[in-house]
Amino acid sequence: MIKLENVSKSYKGGTNTAALQNANIDIGKGEFVFLVGPSGSGKSTFIRLLNKEEDPSDGRIFVAGKDIGQLSSWKVPYLRRNIGCIFQDFKLLEKRTVAENVAFALEVIGRPRSVITKQVPAILELVGLADKVDSFPTQLSGGEQQRVSIARAFVNRPLILLADEPTGNLDPTTSVGIMRLLDRINRTGTTVVMATHDRGIVDTMRRRVVELDKGTIVRDQAQGVYE
Amino acid sequence: MALKISYMLKETGTNLVRRISLTIAAILTISISLALFGSSLLARDGVANATQRWEGGIEFVVWMNPEADADQDAAIRRSIEESPAVASSTYVSQEEAFEEFREMFADSPELIEAVEASDLPPSYRVVPTDPDADVVVELGSQFRNQPGVRDVVFASEAIKDIQLQANRISNGLLWVSIALLIASALLILNTIVVAIGARRQEIEVMKLVGASNWFIRLPFMLEGLVHGLIGAGFAVLAMWGVRNWVIDGFSRSQSLALLEGLKVNNAELINRSLWVLAIGVAVGIVGSAFAVSTKLDV
Numbered sequence: 001m002i003k004l005e006n007v008s009k010s011y012k013g014g015t016n017t018a019a020l021q022n023a024n025i026d027i028g029k030g031e032f033v034f035l036v037g038p039s040g041s042g043k044s045t046f047i048r049l050l051n052k053e054e055d056p057s058d059g060r061i062f063v064a065g066k067d068i069g070q071l072s073s074w075k076v077p078y079l080r081r082n083i084g085c086i087f088q089d090f091k092l093l094e095k096r097t098v099a100e101n102v103a104f105a106l107e108v109i110g111r112p113r114s115v116i117t118k119q120v121p122a123i124l125e126l127v128g129l130a131d132k133v134d135s136f137p138t139q140l141s142g143g144e145q146q147r148v149s150i151a152r153a154f155v156n157r158p159l160i161l162l163a164d165e166p167t168g169n170l171d172p173t174t175s176v177g178i179m180r181l182l183d184r185i186n187r188t189g190t191t192v193v194m195a196t197h198d199r200g201i202v203d204t205m206r207r208r209v210v211e212l213d214k215g216t217i218v219r220d221q222a223q224g225v226y227e
Numbered sequence: 228m229a230l231k232i233s234y235m236l237k238e239t240g241t242n243l244v245r246r247i248s249l250t251i252a253a254i255l256t257i258s259i260s261l262a263l264f265g266s267s268l269l270a271r272d273g274v275a276n277a278t279q280r281w282e283g284g285i286e287f288v289v290w291m292n293p294e295a296d297a298d299q300d301a302a303i304r305r306s307i308e309e310s311p312a313v314a315s316s317t318y319v320s321q322e323e324a325f326e327e328f329r330e331m332f333a334d335s336p337e338l339i340e341a342v343e344a345s346d347l348p349p350s351y352r353v354v355p356t357d358p359d360a361d362v363v364v365e366l367g368s369q370f371r372n373q374p375g376v377r378d379v380v381f382a383s384e385a386i387k388d389i390q391l392q393a394n395r396i397s398n399g400l401l402w403v404s405i406a407l408l409i410a411s412a413l414l415i416l417n418t419i420v421v422a423i424g425a426r427r428q429e430i431e432v433m434k435l436v437g438a439s440n441w442f443i444r445l446p447f448m449l450e451g452l453v454h455g456l457i458g459a460g461f462a463v464l465a466m467w468g469v470r471n472w473v474i475d476g477f478s479r480s481q482s483l484a485l486l487e488g489l490k491v492n493n494a495e496l497i498n499r500s501l502w503v504l505a506i507g508v509a510v511g512i513v514g515s516a517f518a519v520s521t522k523l524d525v
Contacts, residue, residue: 051435074440081437093429104429108438110231156436 001160001191002027002050007059009045009215019045021215023059027193027208029159032186034202035195036226037212043195046212047162050193051083052076064159081109084153084161084190088168090145092137098124098148099133105152123155127181143174147181154185161185163194167201175201199226231442238446242422243453249418250454256414257458257507260407262465265503267400269466269491272499273474274393276331277489278386284314286358287367289351290377293321299375300349306373307351312366314356320349333492348377408510411458415451415514422447423522430523444519448512455511462507463500470496 002025009020020042027033035043048054049061052068061068068079092101099120106116124130127147137145146166153161163182167175179201186192196202202209202225209224210217243250289307291300307316319327325344332338355363367379423430433443470491478489 077434077437077439079437080435083437085435091428091432091435093432104432105436107234108433108436108442110442152432152436 001029001031001064002193003062004049005060005062007049007056007061009042009049009054010057018215020049020056020212023215023217025210025217025220027191029191030186030189032183032192032205032207033194034205034207034209034224035193035212036197036202036209039197040214041212042215043212044164045215047085047164047193047195050160050162051085052079077109081156082159084156084158086146086149086153086161086163086166088165090137090149092145092148092152094137097134097136098129098140101137101148102152102155105155109156111156119155123151126154126184127151141174142170143177146170146174146178150178150181150185154190158190160191160193163192163196165195165197167196167198172200179205202226235446235449239449239453242426242446242450245425246418246421249421253411253414253418253454254458254461256407257411257455257510258461258465260404260411261459261462261503261507262469263400263407264404264506265462265466265499266469267397267404268499268502269469269474269496270393270397270400272491272495273477273489274390274397276491278390284354284358285317285352285382286355286363287353287379287381289353289367289370289379291349291351292375292377293345293348295375299373303351303370303373303375306370307353310366312355312357312362314354316354317352318349319352321345321347324349330492331490333494334490408506412510412514412517415454415511416518418454419447419451419515419518420522422450423518444523447519447523448515451511451515451518452508453511454514455507455509456504458511459504459507462503466500466503467496 004023004025007020007023008018010018023046035046037043045054049056050063052071055069063079064082066079071079093104096104102120102123103116106119111119121130121133124133127150129144129147129151132140132144137148140148146169150166161182166182167178170178175198182192182194183205206223206225209219209221209226211219211221211227289303291303304318307313321344324347325342328342328347329339353367355366357363364381367381370376371379430443474489474491
């Protein structure tokens with residue numbers, strides 16, 4: 001599903017600015033992969049490269065069999081429709097309700113109204129927010145906001161879900177709830193790649209762990225632990 | 228598709244209303260600049276109509292009698308064409324004179340009804356080699372008493388002066404309006420940049436979930452287009468006002484006999500209005516396209 005061939009990414013300016021160095025990895029369909037490592041190790045860069053928010057300085061990246069480096073800019077949105085993204089800061093629109101935030105993701109890719117009115121309640125039911133459809137993000141707890149963000153990322157049934165520190169702002173109990181939800185989504189066949197600092201979650205879930213250090217993949221372990 | 232169009236219109240409308248003061252500023256600037264631009268075009272048209280028979284250096288007109296016979300006409304033609312003091316001349320037949328008359332009074336069909344081609348005298352419009360007033364008068368006067376000639380009319384200094392001053396004024400207006408048009412485009416550009424800034428979060432989410440580039444860009448482009456179109460609409464209204472009250476007012480004025488011919492007919496006004504609308508739309512699109520291409524990194 002995801003393949004990196006000798007991928008490097010460096011930023012202009014400074015001296016030691018290689019965010020990713022000669023990364024090679026193959027992630028299969030339906031896998032759940034944790035990206036671990038200290039801050040600045042290249043986890044977020046890894047995620048941004050998969051979503052083509054950034055381009056690699058070197059190497060090739062394949063998503064669903066396609067070399068995304070060859071995609072022309074007008075095709076990038078179509079790539080992103082197959083990739084859901086969630087973040088530590090949720091990135092919800094405060095002036096829109098829960099239902100409107102989720103519907104927004106379908107509206108802007110031109111889904112018909114009939115599909116939107118069917119899929120939005122269904123996905124909000126799945127993430128456990130059926131009773132909060134008309135609430136605004138500021139009226140929700142952190143865990144609930146992250147569930148909205150997951151609903152928005154998953155409502156279009158993407159092949160891949162990228163999560164950048166999704167539990168970074170949440171307490172441990174709430175984090176467990178979010179991980180259960182991501183696990184459930186993973187079981188539907190969606191490939192999940194999650195960057196995290198949360199040792200407890202990684203050690204409990206025992207999924208594939210890829211460890212980055214200063215931009216280099218130093219460990220790739222099936223059913224791994226945090227360190 | 229229906230949802231996409233309604234979404235675009237809704238977003239454009241929200242953007243316009245959300246920053247109403249900027250919207251008004253942009254529309255006012257573009258309408259003032261286009262009103263000046265359009266008025267300068269109308270002034271040109273009016274003066275061109277008023278001085279039509281004196282364009283291209285024509286210094287005097289030899290009016291023939293409609294009843295003049297072919298021999299008389301040939302004699303005059305020969306003496307004009309063979310005169311070394313004449314640079315060029317144009318013969319305007321009765322039909323051509325009637326055609327000009329119809330153009331000039333296109334808005335007064337009753338006047339056109341009342342006149343026939345045979346009522347209008349044919350004429351020779353003469354451009355002398357030397358435009359000096361004394362030379363021209365001497366040359367023109369030679370034809371006055373020849374058989375078949377009804378009259379010889381000279382372009383007065385006043386007409387030449389009107390042409391010169393009107394051209395200066397309309398050129399001045401044109402340059403001022405071009406400067407203001409550039410200001411309008413920049414104002415629209417800044418309005419769109421502010422709109423993009425205010426919606427940065429939404430744009431970020433749209434990009435993440437895979438909205439197409441045009442889907443993100445189009446509401447902003449439409450906003451610029453609406454600025455241009457509404458501004459041009461007001462400018463067109465102002466132009467109709469200028470024609471109906473200012474230009475027609477001059478032509479009705481008894482004290483300025485020379486300005487009686489100052490007229491802009493409906494066809495000319497519609498033509499200029501369409502130009503102004505097209506330029507308004509173009510300025511709106513150019514301003515917003517520039518904002519979108521430089522500030523909206525999709």
